Amino acid sequence: MGKLLMKGNEVIAEAAVHAGCKYFFGYPITPQSELVAYMARRLPEAGGLFLQAESEIAAINMVYGAAGTGVRVMTSSSSPGFSLKQEGISYLAGAELPALIVNIARGGPGLGNIQPAQSDYFQVTKGGGHGDYNIPVLAPATLQEIIDLIREAFEIADRYRTPVILLGDGMLGQMMEAVEFPEKPAVKETHKEWTTTGTRGDGAPRVITSLDLNAESLEQRNEHLQRKFASIRQNEARFETLYCEDADYFVVAYGTVARIAVNAVKKARKDGVKAGLIRPITLWPFPLQPFIDTRDRAKGYLAVEMSAGQMVDDVRLSVNGRAAVSFFGRTGGVVPTQEEIYEQLIITAGGGDVNENGI
CATH class of the missing domain: 3.40.50.970 (Thiamin diphosphate (ThDP)-binding fold, Pyr/PP domains)
Incomplete structure (x- = not known):
């Protein structure tokens, strides 16, 4: 093709x-x-x-x-x-x-x-x-x-x-x-035995529903x-990492923002900041492994999103208090730039407060 x-x-x-x-x-x-x-x-x-x-x-x-x-x-x-x-x-x-x-x-x-x-x-x-x-x-x-x-x-x-x-x-x-x-x-x-395509007299009728009026059986379903x-x-958790083997600071981003963040990480490394990128590919289940692998040596994480801060909650849960987690986001359809992410990464590496509202 x-x-x-x-x-x-x-x-x-x-x-x-x-x-x-x-x-x-x-x-x-x-x-x-x-x-x-x-x-x-x-x-x-x-x-x-x-x-x-x-x-x-x-x-x-x-x-x-x-x-x-x-x-x-x-x-x-x-x-x-x-x-x-x-x-x-x-x-x-x-x-x-x-x-x-x-x-x-x-x-x-x-x-x-x-x-x-x-x-x-x-x-x-x-x-x-x-x-x-x-x-x-x-x-x-x-x-x-x-x-x-x-x-x-x-x-x-x-x-x-x-x-x-x-x-x-x-x-x-x-x-x-x-x-x-x-x-x-x-x-x-593959043959799916649960489908509602008719039993043709072979077995009981199949019923698919989410309704269950009996509390105990609904609890069993749950x-x-x-x-x-x-x-x-x-x-089923999936993720990608870049430059994380020797990194001290980690940018966490997904989707198109992760593509922008890659260049910010590369620029930071050229300027002497050991930065890495963690890109969740599955947002649920959120990938814990890259944080388990890095949180005991990390000096800080920077979550970057096109939101007011949502994935950052999962980052904080995954880091589990072992390192500082900062957030930088743009909202309303504004896309964060490479320069903005780089600036916030440098602030994170310097121990400063990241501008959380992206303005």
Whole structure:
């Protein structure tokens, strides 16, 4: 197939098709509307079904129905639309249905704007909807990485019978880069005994629901879910580190901000500051290992986000009081620059107070 120059939203859609996605239900909202438009053309060509729902709420409930048949299904939205899907996402988690949900985040709160932001972190990592649940969250930093993570997302969804979120931002959705897709889609067709495709008289009828009016049996369901979440925490955390072997100070950033932070770290090292980068790839489960490996020798951590400070809470929990954790963020769709991150890193290394509001 060779390398193709594509927009991020289109890469997500094509990667999903390559990963075996057959059904897409969605609703256009900037800055992810190109994803919906691409799927409208591409998915029928691949033998799948595209349907533009009348609302985000309708779309997520259509995902629920399709997921119950065992097919690979997805939806996508951006921050306000993603918020509307929360009830349905909780239903998917409670009913243990695999699906891929893409959020290309934009500035908020409220309608905000269409600029990139990372202020949906709490919503995607802490449940978002009602009840005790978590969802695996993958955060790509490049368009090529999207291709790998989309495939992993569907595999994780099937392996654990869970919805999975791919979190990007408006910058990732709108940028263009050269990407290369695998020559052949590698999709393993597996029989799923729980699907509602009919027993044909062989066994009892199958029912998929998150409703359980008996308190004791609902508690048992919750205990089962918590055991599953514990298994995901143990087995599915992913991260990348750069220059961490000899570093004293660590920048922690994910997604597109991590790409900017790399150059700030490189500049700091040239200027004599032993800096490293920790990039969480899974936001849930949040990767503890790079902090376990560094926190006893670290002189400080700097969490950088396009938010008022959300991932920084997980960084502090992971560091567990062993070293100082500072935060630098820009909000409202403002993207932190390499120079700003470098400046805050130098302040961190000098023992000063980082300007937490980014102004």
